[in-house]
Amino acid sequence: MSDRRYPDAVADEFAPPPIEFTDREDRTVEIRSYEATEEGYESLVAMYDAFDPADRAQGIPPGGEKRIREWLDAILGDDCLNVIAWCGDDVAGHATLVPDDDAYELAIFVHQEYQRAGIGTHLIRGLLGHGQAEGVRKVWLTVERWNRAAVSLYKKIGFETSNAESFELEMGLRLNEDAE
Amino acid sequence: MKVLCGIGGSDDSFRALERTVERAAVANDDLTVVVVENPDSSIAPEEVVDRAEAAVDAAGIDAEVRWVEGDPGSQLVDIAETEEFESIVLGGGQTSPMGKITIGPIAEFVLLNAKTSVTLVR
Numbered sequence: 001m002s003d004r005r006y007p008d009a010v011a012d013e014f015a016p017p018p019i020e021f022t023d024r025e026d027r028t029v030e031i032r033s034y035e036a037t038e039e040g041y042e043s044l045v046a047m048y049d050a051f052d053p054a055d056r057a058q059g060i061p062p063g064g065e066k067r068i069r070e071w072l073d074a075i076l077g078d079d080c081l082n083v084i085a086w087c088g089d090d091v092a093g094h095a096t097l098v099p100d101d102d103a104y105e106l107a108i109f110v111h112q113e114y115q116r117a118g119i120g121t122h123l124i125r126g127l128l129g130h131g132q133a134e135g136v137r138k139v140w141l142t143v144e145r146w147n148r149a150a151v152s153l154y155k156k157i158g159f160e161t162s163n164a165e166s167f168e169l170e171m172g173l174r175l176n177e178d179a180e
Numbered sequence: 181m182k183v184l185c186g187i188g189g190s191d192d193s194f195r196a197l198e199r200t201v202e203r204a205a206v207a208n209d210d211l212t213v214v215v216v217e218n219p220d221s222s223i224a225p226e227e228v229v230d231r232a233e234a235a236v237d238a239a240g241i242d243a244e245v246r247w248v249e250g251d252p253g254s255q256l257v258d259i260a261e262t263e264e265f266e267s268i269v270l271g272g273g274q275t276s277p278m279g280k281i282t283i284g285p286i287a288e289f290v291l292l293n294a295k296t297s298v299t300l301v302r
Contacts, residue, residue, distance in 0.1 A: 058280040071279055100277040107278050142282055167283050 004103065005162040006138050006172040012158060014129035017083055023117040027087050031126035034082035034094075041076070044084065045069060047091035052112040057144055058168065061109060074098075081134060083127045085110070085119050093119050095127040103138035103172075104131065120153055128157070128175060137176045142168040182210045184265040186256040188218025188286060189228040192271030196301035197232060200269045201239045211236075211243040214259060216252035218286060253289030260296055272300040 019031040034040065048061045048068045056063075062071050075096050076082055081104070085093035093110035106127070110120050131139065141159070143150050145168065154171050163170035185200040187193035197213065204211040213232045215225055225247050232245045248255045260268050268290055273281040283291075283300070291298050 058282065059275075060279045062279070075278065096278070098277045105276055105278045105280075107280065142276070142280060166285055166288055 004138075004140050004170070004172055006103075006140070006174045007158070007160045008174070010174050010177055011128070014125045014132055016129035016133045017126040019122060019126050019129075021118075021122055023114070023119055025117045027092075027114075027117070029092055029114075029119055029122070030086045031083055031122055032086060033130050034076065034084050036076065039089075040084070041072070043089065043091045044072060044094060047094065047111050048072070048109075050111065051109065055109070055112060057107075057147070058142065060107065081127065081131050081136070083123065083130055085114070085123045085126075087114065093123045095123045097127060097131050097136060097139065100140075103140055104136050106139050106141040121156075124153065124157055128173070132175045135176060137174065137178055139173045139175055140170060142170050145169050181207065182264065182266045183212070183269060184256065184260050184263075184267070185211060185213045185269040186216055186252070186286070186290070187213065187228060187232060187271070188216045188252060189221030189223035189225070190218060190271055190274060190284070192273055192301070193218070193221075193228075194231065194271075196269055196271040197235055199301050201235045201241065201243070204243060205239045205241050211241065212263075212265070213243060213245045214256060215245065215247040216255060216286065217249060218252060218284075220284060252286045253293070256286070256290050257293045260294060265296060267297050267299060268294055269299045269301060272302040 017031045017033050023029050049065050051061055075098050079099050081097040083095050084091055092114035095108040097104035097106055108124050159171040159173045161169055162172040187197050215228045217225055229247050236243045270287050273283040275281055
């Protein structure tokens with residue numbers, strides 16, 4: 001699938017992490033790029049293990065600790081970009097860019113206890129800031145079309161719909177100019 | 181049971197083929213494999229037919245392998261209706277680098293338009 005379309009214009013500049021803010025529930029949250037420490041990894045596993053199955057999208061995150069670990073091992077690789085929203089020692093959310101040919105696929109997850117508090121917006125902007133700084137050019141994602149909260153978040157960020165012909169909407173964003 | 185397995189050459193369609201052929205051997209299903217032209221597949225229909233025939237032979241079952249041209253989704257639904265199939269089996273979707281499953285336009289059309297049960301093989 002290399003025929004994905006992206007906006008012609010490059011998106012806004014996003015600030016790279018670390019980013020600290022107070023969410024709408026008065027919690028102090030810090031967005032940091034993922035450091036591959038054992039504590040960090042286990043906190044992430046714990047977040048996904050407690051993740052509401054109703055918030056799964058297109059099969060991820062998978063259910064069960066074993067599958068969660070297998071999935072995380074695949075998306076926390078050296079060629080992937082990951083940022084975490086920390087609330088103290090707990091993971092409130094996680095966003096990731098996974099390479100796919102000449103672009104990156106994006107996904108973002110916010111634990112149910114931390115949703116509707118503005119964390120998702122900070123988290124995705126932090127991830128895109130990280131990606132922009134690392135020279136990522138194009139980002140795409142799919143989202144279930146009924147998931148209006150997610151679709152409107154992506155639109156607000158600058159994503160444009162590139163394919164609306166199936167169950168899932170496909171959206172794209174240009175982070176940096178193409179190399180000439 | 182009279183089963184129609186539709187494949188177009190994507191990885192998930194071959195997985196569906198494999199499982200349906202295995203199942204047909206055990207359950208004594210009356211299986212027909214229909215090879216459709218999936219525009220997203222990089223494998224030519226001739227090769228898909230060859231692989232389907234090989235799978236049928238390997239399972240030691242008697243199943244027809246048929247190649248149909250034209251719009252894949254509507255062809256599958258039409259064949260299932262006119263030839264009174266009881267079930268349609270398709271691939272369960274492609275997995276993105278992230279691990280997200282996406283269901284292609286053929287499966288979506290068949291799911292929404294078929295009168296029979298539709299199985300998506302994972």
